[in-house]
Amino acid sequence: MKMKKLGILLSVMFFAVATMAQGYEIGDKVKDFHLKNVDGSHVSMADFPDANGFIIIFSCNHCPYVVAYEDRMIEIHNEFAPHGFPVIAINPNDTIAEPRDSFTNMKVRAKEKGFPFPYVIDADQSVYPKFGATRTPHIFLLKRDGADLRVAYIGAIDDNFRDASAVEERFLANAIHAVQRGETPEPAVTRAIGCTIKTRN
Amino acid sequence: MRNMRVFLSLLIVLFISHTLVASKSDHLTVFNFEEFEHWLYKETDSIYVINFWATWCAPCVKEIPDFEKLYEKYKTDKVKVLFVSLDFPAHIENRVIPFIKRMNMQAQVILLDDPRSNRWIPKVSDEWTGAIPATLVYTRDFRQFYEREFKFDELEEIIIPLLK
Numbered sequence: 419m420k421m422k423k424l425g426i427l428l429s430v431m432f433f434a435v436a437t438m439a440q441g442y443e444i445g446d447k448v449k450d451f452h453l454k455n456v457d458g459s460h461v462s463m464a465d466f467p468d469a470n471g472f473i474i475i476f477s478c479n480h481c482p483y484v485v486a487y488e489d490r491m492i493e494i495h496n497e498f499a500p501h502g503f504p505v506i507a508i509n510p511n512d513t514i515a516e517p518r519d520s521f522t523n524m525k526v527r528a529k530e531k532g533f534p535f536p537y538v539i540d541a542d543q544s545v546y547p548k549f550g551a552t553r554t555p556h557i558f559l560l561k562r563d564g565a566d567l568r569v570a571y572i573g574a575i576d577d578n579f580r581d582a583s584a585v586e587e588r589f590l591a592n593a594i595h596a597v598q599r600g601e602t603p604e605p606a607v608t609r610a611i612g613c614t615i616k617t618r619n
Numbered sequence: 620m621r622n623m624r625v626f627l628s629l630l631i632v633l634f635i636s637h638t639l640v641a642s643k644s645d646h647l648t649v650f651n652f653e654e655f656e657h658w659l660y661k662e663t664d665s666i667y668v669i670n671f672w673a674t675w676c677a678p679c680v681k682e683i684p685d686f687e688k689l690y691e692k693y694k695t696d697k698v699k700v701l702f703v704s705l706d707f708p709a710h711i712e713n714r715v716i717p718f719i720k721r722m723n724m725q726a727q728v729i730l731l732d733d734p735r736s737n738r739w740i741p742k743v744s745d746e747w748t749g750a751i752p753a754t755l756v757y758t759r760d761f762r763q764f765y766e767r768e769f770k771f772d773e774l775e776e777i778i779i780p781l782l783k
Contacts, residue, residue, distance in 0.1 A: 482675050482707070516677070552766070553750035573737070580707065580734040589737070609740040611705055614678060614750040 441550015444606045448560055448567045451545045453508065453538035454521070456528040461506060461536045463560075463567060470502030471561040471570065471597060473590065476551040477507040477537070479527045480518035481613035484555050486579050488531055491555075494575065494590060495535045503559075503594055505535035510546035510554070513539075515616040546615055553612030557590055561597045570597050573608030647704070647711055647719070649730045652739035658701060659743060659755065665697040666758040666781050668774070671731075671743075671751050673705045674718045678768045679752040683722055685771040689778065690726040696782050700726035705751060708732045756781075 442448060448463075455461045463472055475491060477484050495505035511519040521539050528537045540546050549558055559571035571593035576585040593603035661667060670686050672679035683702070690700040702724065706715045711730065719728055733739055740747050744764035747753055754765045758781050 482673075552748040556748075577737055578734045579736070584734070586735075605737075608737040609747070609749045611736045611740070611749045611751065613676060614752070616677075 441548060442558070442569045442572075443550075444569050444572065446569050447563075448558075448569060449548060450567075451508075451540075453540060453545065455536045455538045456521075456525045456533075457536075461538050463506070466504060468502060469504060469562065471559065471594075472567065473498065473503055473505045473594075474549070474558040474560060475505055475507045476510050476546055476549070476554050476556040476558075476615070478509050478511050478516070478519045478554045478613065479523045480516060481554045483579055483610070483612045487555050487575055490575050490582055492531065492534060497591070498594055499535070501594075501598070507533070507535060507537045508540050508545060509537070510540045510543060510551055511616040512543060512618050515618050519616070543617065551615060553610075553614060555610075555612055559590060559593050559597070559603070571603045571606055573605070574610035577608075579610060645716065647716055647728060647730050649708060649711070649732050652731065652733040652742070655703070655729070655731050655733075656739075656742065658703075659757075662759070663697075664759060665699050666693075666756065666761075666778060668698060668700045668778070669703060669755045670700070671703050671705060671753045671755075673751060674710070674714050675706070676751050682752060682769050683724065685769055685774060687722075687724060687726060688771045689774045692775075693778060693782070698778060698782075702726060702728040704728060704730045706730060 450463045452460050452462045463469070466472070473494065477491070491505060491507065499505070509519055509524055513520040517523075521541075524537055524539060527533075551558070555575070557571070557573060557575060558569055560567040561570040571590065573589055575588070575590045576582075577587040577589065578585045589605065589608045593606070596603040658667070658669060668686065668689065670679075670682075672683065674680065686700055686702070689698065694700075704715055708730065715730065736749060740749050743753075743755060746764050747766055750766055752768055754767075754769060756763050756765070756777055761781055763777070
């Protein structure tokens with residue numbers, strides 16, 4: 419009986435520690451994913467053997483901060499995909515908790531905006547916790563390190579969500595340039611207001 | 620002369636009461652972070668509950684009645700509830716003010732308009748990744764930041780030990 423209690427206590431403690439895990443940090447090795455894209459195919463990072471890295475953007479349909487950045491997401495893909503850094507946008511939201519982020523609506527939004535990059539769904543919500551994504555938009559720049567992909571930058575696209583013309587620092591573009599030069603991005607982590615990732619309670 | 624003085628005083632009273640009434644819900648004060656920052660460091664015995672929200676944020680909207688309830692129950696106990704809207708300034712007239720009226724929000728509401736959030740988020744809390752809802756609770760010897768949703772009971776659990 420006592421052992422059983424201890425067992426329960428230990429598993430509760432383990433669970434508490436596991437849920438406290440914050441996800442990838444700068445320099446961490448990233449695990450690949452296999453997620454359904456709006457075109458019906460499945461996308462993995464392994465599908466891009468020539469990529470020098472990836473711009474993983476946790477995104478969605480409904481969040482005003484995402485909407486404010488959609489055009490810049492397209493621009494950054496068009497600017498950096500030819501240099502081996504394509505965008506992959508991942509919708510991490512539970513589509514019952516937030517019906518506006520349903521797969522059907524993702525297809526509609528991708529078509530409306532003409533996304534030149536994959537827009538995939540983290541349908542079982544298993545990918546975003548590994549990254550430690552907490553909001554949309556939330557960006558993770560990955561760089562190739564031999565056979566591995568490692569986190570090089572985490573945060574925002576730039577320093578002004580509201581007005582692209584008033585941007586003073588292009589955090590993400592600067593980080594990619596640093597990676598291309600073999601340097602460590604500075605800052606390597608930035609913060610921005612965003613929408614929480616929606617889960618079913 | 621005397622009549623004139625009475626008339627003037629009356630005018631002043633009318634003016635003040637009008638401003639007070641108007642400021643309640645027809646008007647929303649907009650601050651940049653520099654102007655807002657002092658709210659984070661009040662040197663008083665009051666307990667400050669500062670909630671960051673937006674009308675477009677569903678979980679924020681859901682918890683507003685719980686914060687309002689906290690305000691109503693503890694306002695005489697020096698609990699100050701401040702709602703900091705992160706809505707876009709372009710939506711003040713057509714979304715935020717109508718929302719405040721519809722929800723009959725009684726605690727103070729201000730709007731923080733500062734797009735360079737990478738600069739000011741860490742100044743609110745080093746723990747804040749930027750997702751909302753987010754809430755800061757502090758008093759003279761207590762300071763805690765929460766990037767999560769709250770229910771009334773959970774808020775009360777934090778506040779009660781701070782009421783001395």
